[in-house]
Amino acid sequence: MLDVERLPNSTGMENALVKRPHIIIVGAGFGGLEAAKKLACEDVRLTVIDRTNYHLFQPLLYQVATAALSPADIAAPVRAVLSKCRNVEVILAEVESVDVEARKVRTTDMEIDYDYLILAIGARHSYFGHNEWEKLAPGLKSLEDAIELRRRILMAFEYAEKITDDAARRAAMNFVVIGGGPTGVEMAGAIAEISRYTLARDFRHIDPSQARVILIEGEPRLLAAYPPDLSESARKQLIDLGVEVRTSTRATNLTEAGVQIGDEFIPCRVKIWAAGNNASFVGKTLGAPVDRAGRVIVSNDLTIPAHPEIQVIGDLANFSHQTGAPLPGVSPVAMQQGRHAARNILRMIRGQTPKRFRYFDKGSMATIGRNKAVADLKFVHLSGLPAWLAWLFVHIIFLVGFRNRLLVLFQWAWAYLTFDKGARLITRNFQSEQRPPA
Amino acid sequence: MLDVERLPNSTGMENALVKRPHIIIVGAGFGGLEAAKKLACEDVRLTVIDRTNYHLFQPLLYQVATAALSPADIAAPVRAVLSKCRNVEVILAEVESVDVEARKVRTTDMEIDYDYLILAIGARHSYFGHNEWEKLAPGLKSLEDAIELRRRILMAFEYAEKITDDAARRAAMNFVVIGGGPTGVEMAGAIAEISRYTLARDFRHIDPSQARVILIEGEPRLLAAYPPDLSESARKQLIDLGVEVRTSTRATNLTEAGVQIGDEFIPCRVKIWAAGNNASFVGKTLGAPVDRAGRVIVSNDLTIPAHPEIQVIGDLANFSHQTGAPLPGVSPVAMQQGRHAARNILRMIRGQTPKRFRYFDKGSMATIGRNKAVADLKFVHLSGLPAWLAWLFVHIIFLVGFRNRLLVLFQWAWAYLTFDKGARLITRNFQSEQRPPA
Numbered sequence: 001m002l003d004v005e006r007l008p009n010s011t012g013m014e015n016a017l018v019k020r021p022h023i024i025i026v027g028a029g030f031g032g033l034e035a036a037k038k039l040a041c042e043d044v045r046l047t048v049i050d051r052t053n054y055h056l057f058q059p060l061l062y063q064v065a066t067a068a069l070s071p072a073d074i075a076a077p078v079r080a081v082l083s084k085c086r087n088v089e090v091i092l093a094e095v096e097s098v099d100v101e102a103r104k105v106r107t108t109d110m111e112i113d114y115d116y117l118i119l120a121i122g123a124r125h126s127y128f129g130h131n132e133w134e135k136l137a138p139g140l141k142s143l144e145d146a147i148e149l150r151r152r153i154l155m156a157f158e159y160a161e162k163i164t165d166d167a168a169r170r171a172a173m174n175f176v177v178i179g180g181g182p183t184g185v186e187m188a189g190a191i192a193e194i195s196r197y198t199l200a201r202d203f204r205h206i207d208p209s210q211a212r213v214i215l216i217e218g219e220p221r222l223l224a225a226y227p228p229d230l231s232e233s234a235r236k237q238l239i240d241l242g243v244e245v246r247t248s249t250r251a252t253n254l255t256e257a258g259v260q261i262g263d264e265f266i267p268c269r270v271k272i273w274a275a276g277n278n279a280s281f282v283g284k285t286l287g288a289p290v291d292r293a294g295r296v297i298v299s300n301d302l303t304i305p306a307h308p309e310i311q312v313i314g315d316l317a318n319f320s321h322q323t324g325a326p327l328p329g330v331s332p333v334a335m336q337q338g339r340h341a342a343r344n345i346l347r348m349i350r351g352q353t354p355k356r357f358r359y360f361d362k363g364s365m366a367t368i369g370r371n372k373a374v375a376d377l378k379f380v381h382l383s384g385l386p387a388w389l390a391w392l393f394v395h396i397i398f399l400v401g402f403r404n405r406l407l408v409l410f411q412w413a414w415a416y417l418t419f420d421k422g423a424r425l426i427t428r429n430f431q432s433e434q435r436p437p438a
Numbered sequence: 439m440l441d442v443e444r445l446p447n448s449t450g451m452e453n454a455l456v457k458r459p460h461i462i463i464v465g466a467g468f469g470g471l472e473a474a475k476k477l478a479c480e481d482v483r484l485t486v487i488d489r490t491n492y493h494l495f496q497p498l499l500y501q502v503a504t505a506a507l508s509p510a511d512i513a514a515p516v517r518a519v520l521s522k523c524r525n526v527e528v529i530l531a532e533v534e535s536v537d538v539e540a541r542k543v544r545t546t547d548m549e550i551d552y553d554y555l556i557l558a559i560g561a562r563h564s565y566f567g568h569n570e571w572e573k574l575a576p577g578l579k580s581l582e583d584a585i586e587l588r589r590r591i592l593m594a595f596e597y598a599e600k601i602t603d604d605a606a607r608r609a610a611m612n613f614v615v616i617g618g619g620p621t622g623v624e625m626a627g628a629i630a631e632i633s634r635y636t637l638a639r640d641f642r643h644i645d646p647s648q649a650r651v652i653l654i655e656g657e658p659r660l661l662a663a664y665p666p667d668l669s670e671s672a673r674k675q676l677i678d679l680g681v682e683v684r685t686s687t688r689a690t691n692l693t694e695a696g697v698q699i700g701d702e703f704i705p706c707r708v709k710i711w712a713a714g715n716n717a718s719f720v721g722k723t724l725g726a727p728v729d730r731a732g733r734v735i736v737s738n739d740l741t742i743p744a745h746p747e748i749q750v751i752g753d754l755a756n757f758s759h760q761t762g763a764p765l766p767g768v769s770p771v772a773m774q775q776g777r778h779a780a781r782n783i784l785r786m787i788r789g790q791t792p793k794r795f796r797y798f799d800k801g802s803m804a805t806i807g808r809n810k811a812v813a814d815l816k817f818v819h820l821s822g823l824p825a826w827l828a829w830l831f832v833h834i835i836f837l838v839g840f841r842n843r844l845l846v847l848f849q850w851a852w853a854y855l856t857f858d859k860g861a862r863l864i865t866r867n868f869q870s871e872q873r874p875p876a
Contacts, residue, residue, distance in 0.1 A: 052864065053592060053596065053862065053863070053864045054862070054863055054864075070508035070509065070510045070511070070861075071508065071861075071863055071865065072508045072860050072861035072862075072863055073508070075863055077640075077862040077863075079637075079640035079641070080640060080858070080862070083639045083640045084639075086642075089642045090640075091599075091600065092596040092599075092600075092864075093600070109600070110600070143863065143865050144865060147865070154491060158491065158530040161529075161530075162529065162530075162531070162547070162548070199517075201521045201522075202515075202517035202518060202521045202528075203517070204524075204527045404860070406848070407845070407848065407849070407860075410844070410845065410848065411845070420518070423508075423509075423510035424491065424492070424510075424515040424518070425491070425492055425509055425510055425513055425515075425581065426490065426491045426492075426530075427509065427581050427582060427585070
């Protein structure tokens with residue numbers, strides 16, 4: 001076991017900080033990173049633990065999966081983001097559990113004491129008990145997911161171009177997206193766009209614009225969290241792009257060969273999962289009550305019962321004190337909670353009482369394609385071009401790091417003008433790359 | 439087996455082309471792509487076969503491995519590059535052999551007839567009989583190689599930051615590059631630069647600038663193919679950057695723990711192989727004589743004996759008719775040979791005699807770091823800033839695709855001004871990414 005206080009240090013500065021309260025943030029997503037920025041350079045010792053070395057701008061992950069952006073365009077190294085303040089330490093590690101009584105976070109290779117903890121470790125896909133579907137229909141949470149989906153989508157067209165069997169070719173050109181929330185809507189729209197525009201002239205034996213994109217949603221309408229008029233607008237915009245939208249429809253089985261929906265079997269190579277989330281298992285190790293999705297039920301100040309030193313935020317938290325329903329798993333909630341948790345900890349350190357959290361909802365937006373989007377700005381509902389421009393503006397503004405913002409803007413401008421998507425790479429794993437010896 | 443003439447076709451245009459001579463190009467590297475560009479839109483039927491869906495700008499691969507560029511910045515989809523001419527077909531497949539008598543190319547899943555063949559399938563690393571070293575010390579030929587090396591280099595610093603054991607920490611911060619040709623020199627320089635500048639402020643328990651970068655070369659000088667004064671200049675520039683250069687030194691053994699060179703054992707986590715190449719095994723299936731590196735010994739018109747319809751070019755060819763020694767495996771040779779092979783095939787189709795190939799050597803250049811490079815322009819030898827500017831200019835000009843050129847230029851400008859490298863991502867394989875179920 002390794003104790004962080006005993007780690008060698010090259011600067012000698014940490015020793016002076018040992019007496020300061022030690023705050024651990026687990027997870028460098030939207031919530032964790034906002035909290036870290038608030039606490040960096042304060043009179044505390046801060047440790048940020050994440051399983052990857054980058055903060056991921058998840059709302060644009062579907063653009064990596066559909067070859068519009070490169071992984072590095074939507075990811076910023078956590079160390080670099082937080083390098084200015086010497087009181088911040090970043091550890092690349094996978095957290096396995098929290099020992100609430102001993103106030104320790106356990107990773108796969110060490111154990112670290114904390115005075116205050118912000119748990120912002122997020123969620124993964126839920127396959128509703130069918131974990132065997134994960135390999136058949138990857139979701140879209142990590143860069144690895146996105147690169148794998150990109151590979152599968154591009155390979156499907158390559159396969160269709162080569163194969164002579166009609167049924168196999170049609171199956172390769174069917175793309176089924178399961179789940180009609182923002183991710184599902186964005187993926188379906190983007191796949192339709194690359195097949196209709198980007199790839200249109202590239203093949204000789206198939207016509208990529210004949211690809212079928214089928215979006216399945218269990219509820220009666222898409223984007224169930226949006227106002228009904230925007231759901232309807234999203235449906236129309238998707239149909240404009242050639243997407244087949246099937247609401248009130250559930251996938252009952254998935255196989256290599258395709259997707260079963262009730263009596264109908266849709267043969268398809270590529271299946272994409274956008275249907276549900278499960279909070280990280282680490283939440284359960286707190287011993288506090290969790291809901292059915294594994295989210296920790298938090299008090300109105302984001303802490304858990306009897307442990308004011310533990311804040312749970314973002315996709316891992318079930319915060320139901322405002323509207324009765326849990327707040328949605330979106331980045332504005334996580335970011336506001338991250339800042340609030342950080343401020344409450346600073347208040348506690350100063351001997352003040354923590355404040356309750358209130359979410360300020362500025363609205364939400366989902367993009368569908370070029371000039372196609374929906375935006376619920378609360379005071380007004382937008383569709384089509386105005387919504388798309390609003391989406392573009394917000395996403396550019398919020399992209400972490402000045403460099404990424406310019407790069408992404410440039411690539412979007414290019415893609416807009418030419419329909420060309422630059423990141424059309426089919427990459428494989430290093431291990432599977434080896435050739436037979438000469 | 440699948441015959442390309444029987445493939446379904448969506449346009450009906452191919453039928454009209456069936457009587458035209460069918461040319462197959464195997465490999466879409468520098469040689470193959472140049473040949474394809476020359477033959478596209480000519481009165482022939484052209485099929486380009488490659489195992490990846492992109493043309494790779496290999497001279498910049500080391501910048502992907504050292505986190506300066508994203509994979510998509512140096513790769514252009516082959517289909518998109520060649521999509522304008524309807525007589526070109528692109529097939530994503532791995533070629534296994536050539537049946538010279540039957541005039542067929544065999545891939546893992548089909549067999550295709552040709553009238554003329556351009557074999558430009560390149561080379562992989564040679565581990566001098568020690569194939570078990572490949573996993574210990576990856577080379578740098580493919581995007582997968584580069585992403586894996588990037589992961590290993592960045593992970594070494596992460597590991598060093600976490601570990602308390604002094605010896606293990608030192609080993610993690612030793613980087614051994616085996617082979618002092620252009621790739622080895624570029625890798626050593628780039629690793630030294632990121633440790634001294636890019637990562638300098640990001641860690642708390644280690645000082646990345648203390649990393650040791652050791653470059654091993656068996657010959658008495660680096661860049662053996664360059665004039666001696668430039669070899670010496672490269673050595674000095676590397677030492678300026680803090681690289682330890684060891685010439686006349688050979689790695690006698692590689693293990694997980696480090697590299698043995700004679701009596702000395704250098705403990706190190708990251709080992710990089712830049713020492714030698716072996717031509718693709720496909721060359722041997724031609725039945726023509728090959729040299730010790732597996733290269734096909736070609737006639738002065740790039741064909742093999744008794745088979746004027748087969749041209750062998752690039753890294754796969756041993757062309758010794760000009761200087762007595764084989765031409766080096768660099769992109770200008772491959773590109774000139776690609777154009778020449780294409781022209782000779784067009785001549786033969788017209789009933790003219792093929793011409794002999796002559797390489798026009800415009801010189802060569804290798805970069806070492808910011809403002810550091812060597813350039814042998816034949817009429818003048820450059821070092822330092824002038825060489826670096828020449829290198830920058832040539833590489834920007836030759837980068838395939840207008841978009842990539844701008845993107846790369848932008849990223850270089852950014853990196854130059856800020857020392858920030860944007861692509862510092864540690865990504866894993868999709869399979870190893872799965873978490874334990876909740």
